[in-house]
Amino acid sequence: MAELHRIHPVDVEAPVPSPSRAPYERIGKADEELPPSAAPHPVPVPRPKKQRSRCCKCLCWTLLSFVILIVLIGATVGILFLVFHPKIPKYSVDRLGIANFTIDDNMTVAATFNLTVTMRNPNKKIGIYYRGGSHLSASYNGTELCSGTFPVFYQGHRNTTVVNLLLSGDTQLGGGLLQELQEQQQTGTIPLVFRGKVPVRVKLGSLKLPRITFKVRCDIVVNSLSANNNISLRSSRCKFRLKL
Template sequence: MADHQRLRIHPTEGEAPPPPTTPLVPPGASRSEKGVPLHHPPLLRSVPAVYSKPGKRSCCCKCMCWIISLFVLLLIVLAAIVGILYLVFEPKLPDYSVDTLRISDLRLNFDMSLYAKFDVKITANNPNKKIGIYYEKGGKLSVWYTNTRLCEGSLPQFYQGHQNKTVLNVSLSGQVQSGSTLMKALQQQQQTGRIPLDLKVHAPIAIKLGRLKLMKIRVLGECLLVVDSLSSNNLISIKASNCKFRMKL
């Protein structure tokens, strides 16, 4: 009986002692210091959001490539057509020259406004061999002095054939308010014998290629003139003329 109790209290060699039920740590230690494992929640991997399926994105890219390719092809075709038309028809700008300028009336009214009436003869030249020109409604011809419009008139409507020169007689009239200062400046300028005038052309035209009438465009022109006098009912001598023209859609 004594041997049996001795075996229970003091185990024999080779027998492992039972594990301690409570870890031997100081009472104020943390859980990690006590040996108790810290259980962290499992990390959740973020799954990237899928905005479009690979097949749909590939289809959109193909559509965009087709659209861009068609647009580039269209530009190439248009450029080729324009180049062929240019080589075949050899388009040139119409030009104008001022032949004569006569002042029918230039007076100062009682209300101090300046009334002017000019008669201008100009020559319109179409230098193209294969292109006709339609002069449409709304063409204007005006005479200016130092950024002040003295008078204005309408260009006639007509068709001008290939390599044709047409003489136009245009009557211009206008009235300027507060014309006393302007009249005084004109009289002083007349004493020098060189009066600068600016003649402006605004002509809406349509081009005819063979039997095809193209869209309407505008011819804008400007002729810088130097005349010797502004006397009424006298043929004025044009001492210098410098004309420039351009085309605008």
């Protein structure tokens, strides 16, 4: 008896199933086949703010310290002002004596001045130590004629002191300046400028402050610069400045 064979119908139009792939292969292929518009964008990572916050804190502390320092200085100055009531010292040129004033053929002036200055300290609780290293000068029309130094001493509270200052020196004048000086000698109105830079230490009660400099300028007008003559002061005006 012949053997029978069964024939099953086959659907030739059905798609042939593709072999399965590993998950990583699908992911890689999917990423490669995605269009550029569909590709994922990187997420920006925020920068750390620690460094900026540290700089802000440092700046704030610096400003705060500066403000506190200014407040403390202002409070100290205010307390000292209320306690001591400081007043500016006063200076005046009372007399000018000419020991020597000669002009040689080279237009060199040799001058020796004796200057009498009155110093007034109007403060009740403040004393003044006049220290070494001072410089005094007498000039005519911007040209220094002679110079000297200020004595070293202590001026107490509410004290008035009269000092005699000796200034001497040699200076060569130009022709125009010498002619101008001779003309003013004849008219009897000769302007002179006396300047002083004096290092001092101010004493507040029992406290001595650091060294500072007193700067004094006196503008005077005299009738003559001849030696051994009576020199009269036509005008005298002094200004005081403090240099820290």
